[in-house]
Amino acid sequence: MIKLTIDNQQVEVEKGATVLDAARKAGIEIPTLCHDPRLETSLGGACRMCLVEVQGARTLSPSCTMPATDGMVVSTKSERVVQGRKVVLDLLWSRHPHDCLTCSAAGNCKLQDYSFEYGVKGSRFENPEEEEFPLDYSNKFYYFDRNKCILCGKCTRVCNELQQTHAIGMSERGFETHVTPPFDDPLAQSKCVSCGNCVSVCPTGALVAKKTDRFRYWDVRKVRTTCSFCGVGCQMELLIKGDKIVEVQPYDGAANNNMLCVKGKFGYKFVNHPDRLKTPLIKRDGKFEQATWDEAYDLIVSKLKEAIDDHGPDSVAGFSSARCTNEENYLFQKFLRAVVGTNNVDHCARLCHASTVAGLATTLGSGAMTNSNREALKSDVILVSGSNTTEAHPVIGAHIQQAKEKGAKLIVAEPREIELAKEADIFLQIKPGTNVAFFNGMMHVIIKEGLQDKEYIAARTENYEELEKIMESYPPEKVAEICGIDAEDLIAAAKMYAEGERAAIYYSMGVTQHSTGTQGVMSVSNLALLCGNIGKEGAGVNPLRGQNNVQGACDMGALPGDYPGYQKVINPEAQAKFEKAWGRSLNNKAGLTITEVVNGVEDGSIQFLYVMGENPAVSDPDTTHVEAALKKANFIVAQDIFMSETAEFADVVLPAGSFAEKDGTFTNTERRIQRVRQALKPIGESKPDWVILTELMNKMGYEASYSHPSEIMDEMASVTPQYGGISYDRIDEEGLQWPCPTKEHPGTPVLHTETMSRGLGLFKPADYIESAETPDKDYPYIMTTGRILYHYHTRTMTKRVKGIDVMFPESYIEINPITASRLDLADGDKVKVASRRGDIVTTAKVTDKVVEDVVFMPFHFYENGANRLTGTALDPTAKIPELKVSAVRLEKA
Structure with a gap:
């Protein structure tokens, strides 16, 4: 010291x-x-x-x-x-405009503040002939005023050191020095991804967010909350003037280190959008009409009781929501289980990480990310597979890029040449659906070379002999042929991973959304266990959750086979525990998954469907089948902030409050439980989801008396071991990571440090099985799907943010130049894409990001959307659909 x-x-x-x-x-x-x-x-x-x-x-x-x-x-x-x-x-x-009276940064300008503090009113060196530079308005979300730039360098350094985009830098020297994209191009022509982190750190009015509302910074109040987009869980401050959000600023939370992405920084305008649902709606004679809350509740209760009386509780099903708070997901599943009497509750985790929950729970005892967001900065080797991290989880992607710049080795195994692939030490462009073979090949090399951690295996794992036996069948040459990669690259990647002191694996839906998704997840776990990388800081198995609260929705029991805390509904002890807590007899039969419910709606076995904050008409595979089922539905309740594509099929639509209009908590991908704080009154007659659920429970004759979500959290903590030590007081300043079983427990940044949750880590090897659907002469191409940076899930929110929607207003398909040439397709041409489920017409984007005979579509779009083509083949364990591999044919439209 x-x-x-x-x-x-x-x-x-x-x-x-x-x-x-x-x-x-x-x-x-x-x-x-x-x-x-x-x-x-x-x-x-x-x-x-x-x-x-x-x-x-x-x-x-x-x-x-x-x-x-x-x-x-x-x-x-x-x-x-x-x-x-x-x-x-x-x-x-001396070189700065004296326009503080009209400057939009007034009240948020350090130059102005310090000038006041030190009594500086102008400059002795003022140059009246100073050149005035035009403003650069080319970016959709912010503008650059070179005249007000003081050359502090913060914007360029944040872009280059933290965001790692390298979109801006310093040009020229001396008096001519200025901030610019390469070659003095407009910002719109740079590599800028519109994260806005440069805007957030600018100390003057040089970089300014474009505003639709005029305000002064001293007129606003700030409310700290958690971002409602992806699973990173970024902390932010909403700037409120009157009844509107006028700006968003990042907050230095543990999950995000004072960074945001384009959606977090600029994607807030959906909250006050005129399309927001403001009153309950009841469909009469095929048309929606405004109704009172009592009218809507009375109809719902009547239809719900009718379904239970005539067809039994299991004729009712509900989709909970990864976009809603923990408290709301807890109440939703409690409503179905304790009030209705069914376990037919599921949510979108079924479509993204059900195989993670199943796979990691089997091998490690806990189906969650083992480490923390910012631990990438402590890794010396990072393997990314099945995750387009910089687009789907931008802040974590930036952490990985920072680690690479600091010396970490980076391996990327992906069907597309994603941004991280360009920076990777080794990039393996594997064929979609070959994840199990790829990981098996890695393990074969490690075992053959004697690079496995034998001491760790002996002390902390079981079933290693079975792993060795199965891995014998996956030599590099065989795996290279299956995956479409070079055997030498596979060998080099395996050695690089095994030789790392702290080697981390990051994956997402590229591993999980397969008919062998659970086996893919267990293969990831096998690889990490083989090299002793579970229970170690900067290492681990890190599934990246797609939506803001998909982890929390799973934790809260929005799953057909699990009570809160993953306590099984078929376990008599768990059943007795929740019967005592909730004061009702409970059903001990596991419920239906999302895809099974949709089938039940179609065949009539599901008479009443309650959809809270989900949009299966866009997110589920085989859209045509989903629409056909929803059209046949006996009765649907949709509870949302917008009239979604699914809500159009509903009989009653309930207007819910957005994340900015309620209190609660989200649990991010690193298991961190963080506060969501009400900044605005609910718009129109809308209500927070937890209020709607509480009122419906009472209408159904079940006493529910919650005056604030903190009381729901207290109840959740009393029945959920992982949340046992969580309270609003404890997480008010900084969230805690579960498991946090007692009020004294500090939370758990790294899982399995001393022992696995199940005791010993279980090697669970699997043989490679082809995807359920493979190319043939009628459908010769493999289509895979994924996210893009600028849109979120089914676009109900992001399509109402003008800058975002202008950039990506419609679907498209990425096609390799060789494939495009063969089909006489040019960039921008309309192309007909057909699968065994149907066909669409979309726009061709010719790019070498994908290899010949593989095409890619983002899944966010409803019109001409990718999910009109995807299939319904399921993983037999997790029941997750195979959304990442569909056989298609292409022709010029």
């Missing part, structure tokens, strides 16, 4: 800390314009505002780059320091 004196106050800091670090530890404020604690210290010091005086030094020094030394005596407020800072401000104003 180092001891120094700052402003007559002794401070002790660790070696390597800067003077600025030491001052802030002591509570001494030093002004900064260019400093950001997340950035490399040695590259800072551009603005010179943080000048301090060190005893014995002839000149003032920037405290943000000056290392603290033992015995150093520092003054931060001497006359020399104050005069030095005034000169800095004086020089900055």
Whole structure:
């Protein structure tokens, strides 16, 4: 430790800390314009505002780059320091417009704040002939005003060091220095992904979010909450003026390190969109009519009781929602189980990570991400497979890119050349559906080369002999032929992973959405166990959850076979526990999955379907079949914030509150339970989902008296072991990661550190099985699906954000140039795509991201959507559909 004196106050800091670090530890404020604690210290010091005086030094020094030394005596407020800072401000104003009265950054401008603090009103060096530069409005979400840029460098450094996009930099030298994309192109022509992190750190009005509402920053109030898009769980502040969100700023939470993506930063405008549902609707004679809440409730209760009385409780089913809070998912499954008497409850995890829950629960005892978001920064080897991380989970993708820049080795095994593939040490462009063979090939090499962690295997695993036996059948040459890769690349990747001290695997739906999805997940686990990478910081098996609360919805029992906390409905002890807690007899038969419910709606065995915040008409495979079932439905209730494609089929539509209009919690992909805080009153007559469910429970004769979601959390904690120590008070400032079983428990960043949740890690090897549908002469191409950066799930929210929808308003299909040439297709041509389920017409995007005879479609779109083509083959264990492999044919439209 180092001891120094700052402003007559002794401070002790660790070696390597800067003077600025030491001052802030002591509570001494030093002004900064260019400093950001997340950035490399040695590259800072551009603005010179943080000048301090060190005893014995002839000149003032920037405290943000000056290392603290033992015995150093520092003054931060001497006359020399104050005069030095005034000169800095004086020089900055010499090239800066004096338009504070009309500047949109007023109230959020450090230059303005420091000028007021130091009494600087202008510049002695003012140049009246200074050139005025045009504003760059080319980006859809923000603009750049070079005239107000003070060259602090924060924007370029955040883009390059943190976001890792390298879209902007500094050009020219001396007085001509300026921020620019390469070659002085407009921002729209750069590599910019519109994350807005540069906008968030700009200390002046140089980078400004485009605004549809005029406001001053002193007019707004800030409400901290959790992002409602992907599973990263970014913390943010909503800036509220009146009854509207006018801007979003990132918050320095543990999950996101003060970063956001384009959806988190700019995708908030759906909240106040005029399309929001504002009143209950009842369909009469085929048309929706406004109704009162009592009318809607009375009809729902009448139809619900009719279905139960005439056909039994199992004629009722419900889809819960990964977009709703933990508290709302808990109440939804409780409503179906304790009030209705059925376990027919499921949600979209069935379509994305059901195989993760099943696979990892079998091999490790817990079906969740073993490590934490930011641990990628501590990895020395990272294997990404089945995850387009920079687009589906952008902030985690940035962490992986940061790790790569710091020296970590990166292996990518993907059917498409995703962004991370361009930076990978080894890129293996595997054929869709060959994940099990690929992981088996990796393990074959590791075992043959003697690179497995024998000590770890002996102490912490079982069934290794079975693994060795099956892996003998997967030599690199055989696997290379199956996967369409080079055997030498496979060997190199296996050695690279095995030789890593902290090797992490990141995967998502490219591994899970297969008829062999559970086997794929267990193969990932086998590989990690083989090299001793479970229970270690910076390593582990890391399934990335797609939606904001898909982890929490699973945790809360929105699954047909599980009560909250993954306690099985067929377990008599679990049944007795929840019967006592809920005061009702419970059904001990596992319920139906989403795909089984849809079939039940079609054949009439499901008489009443309650859909909360889900959109199966877009997200489920074989859209035509789903629509046919919904058309035949006896009675459907849809509860949502917009009139979704599914809600159009409903008999009653209930207007729900958005994430900004309610309190609650989300659980992110790293198992972190975080607060969601109400910032606005519910729009129109809409209500938070938990209020609607509480009122319906009471209407059905079941007493439910919750005055606030914190009371629901207390009940959840009492019956869910992993959440036993969670309360709103404990997570008010920083979320906690489950398992957190007691009020004293600190939470669990890394699972399985001492022992696996099941005791020993189980090797569960599997042979490679082809996808259920393979190409033939009638359907010669493999279609795979996935996400894109700018849209979220079924677009109910993002298509109502103008900038996003203008960029990607419709579906498209990626086709390799050789395939396109063979079909006489050019980029932008209309192409007819057909599968055994139907056909669509979409737009060709010719690209070498995909190999010959493989095509890709994003699944977000309803019109001409990919899921009109996908099949219904299921994984026999997890019942997850094979959405990643469909045989199709193409022809010019």
